Amino acid sequence: MRFKGRSAIITGGGTGIGEATALLLARNGARVLITGRREEKLKELCSRAEEGLSIEYKVCDVSVESGCADTVETAFRKHGKIDILFNNAGIIFSGPFHEVETSRFQEIFDINVKGPFMMCKYAIPHMISAGRGFIVNNSSVIGLKGFAGLSAYSASKGALVQLTRSMALEYADKGLRINAVCPGGVWTPMFDSYLERAEDAEAAQAFMESLHPMGRLADPYEIAEAVLFLCDEKVMFNTGSMLSIDGGIIAK
Numbered sequence: 001m002r003f004k005g006r007s008a009i010i011t012g013g014g015t016g017i018g019e020a021t022a023l024l025l026a027r028n029g030a031r032v033l034i035t036g037r038r039e040e041k042l043k044e045l046c047s048r049a050e051e052g053l054s055i056e057y058k059v060c061d062v063s064v065e066s067g068c069a070d071t072v073e074t075a076f077r078k079h080g081k082i083d084i085l086f087n088n089a090g091i092i093f094s095g096p097f098h099e100v101e102t103s104r105f106q107e108i109f110d111i112n113v114k115g116p117f118m119m120c121k122y123a124i125p126h127m128i129s130a131g132r133g134f135i136v137n138n139s140s141v142i143g144l145k146g147f148a149g150l151s152a153y154s155a156s157k158g159a160l161v162q163l164t165r166s167m168a169l170e171y172a173d174k175g176l177r178i179n180a181v182c183p184g185g186v187w188t189p190m191f192d193s194y195l196e197r198a199e200d201a202e203a204a205q206a207f208m209e210s211l212h213p214m215g216r217l218a219d220p221y222e223i224a225e226a227v228l229f230l231c232d233e234k235v236m237f238n239t240g241s242m243l244s245i246d247g248g249i250i251a252k
Contacts, residue, residue: 003030003228007031008032009082010033011060011119013034014036016188017138017224021086021223025084033058034058037060042058045057083127083132085136086135086227087115090138092190112156120135124176134177134230135178136181136231137178139157139161140182141182141250144182144242160180169240179230181245184212185208185218186220186223187217212247215247
């Protein structure tokens with residue numbers, strides 16, 4: 001119960017990495033508020049949570065500032081503090097760079113970059129008042145190196161990397177620890193939808209696995225464990241880091 005009594009907000013908390021992190025934090029004693037745009041997914045997770053776990057939900061589109069502000073204030077009213085913020089919500093789409101519609105480019109930045117910016121904007125004052133806080137942004141190994149066909153996604157995740165580093169420097173002396181996880185391929189509903197769109201799902205899966213020196217994709221709980229590591233009070237000297245959990249991709 002290493003997170004007993006601590007309050008956490010997780011965006012994109014209804015599925016995939018967000019779901020795994022919510023359950024893992026709650027199993028370790030945290031009081032968790034998950035957010036997302038699809039209420040049915042949020043409700044489903046809350047109903048599946050084991051008895052005794054503290055997981056509640058609030059519908060929120062992180063690209064809307066009023067929703068971000070209200071989510072933070074809701075968590076603060078419920079729990080009296082905000083110890084952990086995991087900015088996990090994100091979208092991805094692929095295609096040739098010159099065919100990317102401007103509206104799609106804007107959409108991916110609104111959710112992948114502006115969303116974390118606004119969640120942090122409203123959570124950080126509470127953390128400063130408390131003299132402590134942990135923020136983890138979900139970037140990507142593709143935010144650290146380019147990837148053909150994912151230019152908009154890569155740019156958004158690269159922007160999140162630099163946002164993380166800059167915030168970490170700005171609040172290092174105020175008790176805040178701000179880091180990012182940079183996953184490789186992960187078995188999530190997002191990856192499932194990628195396979196569904198592929199002409200040959202088996203070949204697409206084999207290709208994605210081949211990109212990882214370990215020869216496989218990650219389980220969402222492997223990323224969730226990394227998020228908990230970055231929020232652990234035993235790792236207080238860590239801020240501004242980009243923790244790659246990518247099966248070896250960044251080492252190539």
